[in-house]
Amino acid sequence: MTEPRFKDLPPRIAKLPTDERGYPVPYFVEWIDGKPDFRVMSSKNLARAVNYRRCWICGEQLGRFLCFAIGPMCGVNRISAEPPSHYDCARFAVSACPFLSKPLAKRNDRNLPNGKTVAGIMIERNPGVTLLWVTKSYHVMNEPDGVLFRIGEPERVQFFREGRLATRAEVDHSIATGIDNLDRLAQREGAKAVNELEKCKQRFTALLDQLLPAQAAAFLKGRRENA
Template sequence: MAICVRHKRCWLCGQPLGKYQVFVIGSMCAVNRISAEPPSHRECALYAVQACPFLTQPKMRRNEVDMPLESTQPAGLMLKRNPGVTLLWTTLRYFPFKAGKGVLFNVGDPERVEWFCEGRPATRAEVLASIDSGYPLLRAQAERDGPDALTELAQMHSKAMELVPS
C-alpha cells in the first residue's frame, strides 16, 4: 500500500496511475467518501467488479480463514458486510490521512461514478437497497458520536443520493 500511495501506483496492477484514479468502493463509502484501499486504473477496477467473487456475488462473505499472522485490520470502521453493489468512483484527487495505526483515503470529488451488481451495471433499486441496508450502521456510529455527527452524516447521505442512477 505504501508503494502505491507514495509512487501513485495502481492498487491492483502496481503500474503508474494516470490523471484519473478509480476507487472500488461500497455504498457506505459513497456516503462518507472514505476508502481503506488506494485507487486503481479504471480498467483494473472494471476487472475487479467483474471477476472478484466478493464483488460479483452479493451473498458472498469475506474469507477470513487462514489469514497470515502478520495481517491487520484496515484503519477506520469497517462494516463487515457485503454491500451487494460496488461503485467505481473516478476522481482527479484523493487525500490519504492517518487513522489510528493505519491510513484511510478521502476519495475526493467524483468525476464519474459507475454502480455495479453481480458484474453488470446496477439498477437504481439495487443501489437504493444497498444504501438503505447499510445506512443504519453508519447512523448508529454517528449517534454514539453525538448530534453534530448525525447532522454531518445526514448531509453526506443527501449528497450521496445525488449519485444514485436514475
C-alpha cells in the same frame, strides 16, 4: 506460474502473477510462505501505492484519473480504506473478484494469519453492489491503525452488481440495508457527527438522482442488445 483462467485480460492485469487457481494476484495481496493470501493487504505495497502513485490492483503508475472501488456506504461518506486504481483494473475486479461479483459471498476469515487488513471501522457485510468512483484527487488521512483516503469530487460514477451495471432498485436496497451501520457509528460519536452524516446522505442522494437515470438507460440498452 499457472495459466490465467480469464480470457481477454486487461493488459496490466495480464502482467500479474497467477495463483494455483489461475486468478491474477493483485498488487495489494500479501504473499505468505510463497503463496498469495487475498485476505491480507501488503503494507509495503500500500506505502508504495500512496508514495509513488501506483495502482492498487496492478501496481503500475496511475494517470490523471483515479478509480476507487468501494461500497455505497463509502460513497456516502466519501472515505475509502484502500487507495485508487486504474478504471480498467477496477472494472475487471468487479467482474472477477468473487466477493465483488457475488452478492451473497462472505469474507473468509478462517485461519486468518496475522497481517494488515484495513484501517478504520469496516462494516462486516457484502454490500451486494460495488461503486466505481472516478476522481482526480484524494487526501490521505492518518489514523492510529493506518491510513484512510478521503475521496475527491466525482468525475464518473458507476454501480455494478454481478459484474454488470446495477439497477436503481439494487442500489437503493444496498443503501437501505447498510445505512444503519453509519447511523450507529455517527450516534456513537455525537451530535456533530450525526449532523455531518445527514449532510453526506443528502449529497449522495442528489448524486444518485443526477447520475443513475443515465446508468438505467445504459442498463436497458445493454439488455436489448443482448436479447
